[in-house]
Each structure stands twice: as C-alpha cells, then as structure tokens.
Amino acid sequence: MDDKDAIREGRDGRIELRATGAEKRLLAAAAAYERLDLTSFIMRIMLPAARDVVDRAERIVLSERDTQRVLELLEHPPKLTPALRAAARRRAARV
Numbered sequence: 001m002d003d004k005d006a007i008r009e010g011r012d013g014r015i016e017l018r019a020t021g022a023e024k025r026l027l028a029a030a031a032a033y034e035r036l037d038l039t040s041f042i043m044r045i046m047l048p049a050a051r052d053v054v055d056r057a058e059r060i061v062l063s064e065r066d067t068q069r070v071l072e073l074l075e076h077p078p079k080l081t082p083a084l085r086a087a088a089r090r091r092a093a094r095v
Contacts, residue, residue: 011039017042027041027042
C-alpha cells in the first residue's frame, strides 16, 4: 500500500506510542516546523523506513555467480529423482 492508498482508505487504525515528555515536545516541535500534525509527521517519516525494513527482509539479493546458477537451472532443470517425485506427490496430496 502506498501513501495515496492510505489516504483513500482513511486512517481508522490506531497505534499507541509512549514517549517521554521531552520526546513528545521534540516530535511536536518538528511537526510544527513542517506544518504537519503529529500523526502526519510521524507517518511521513516512519512509513518509508518501514518499507525499507520489509523490503530488506523479503527480498533475496543474489551474487552474480548465484544469479547465473539460478538462470542455468531454470533453462536446464535437473532430472527428477525418485525422491523429488515422491515429494511432489506428497505435496499434491496435501493440497
């Protein structure tokens, strides 16, 4: 979901955040300098950071050598072994 989707959807979810008085004043001052309410300020800063964390956790980055190996296996898959055939049958039976 991008920021535009969040705006169309509306913000009806709630997050509670505990902060010291000094932290809250600092956040409020920063939001005021940006002419934003506190929620908009925090969301503007934190959503891109959250996306980065999720992207790093969900993306696999391969080396050039590993990329070439994957492409080679896709173009020339190995022969099916009896064990692989049995695993595929077990999987198909579960689904």
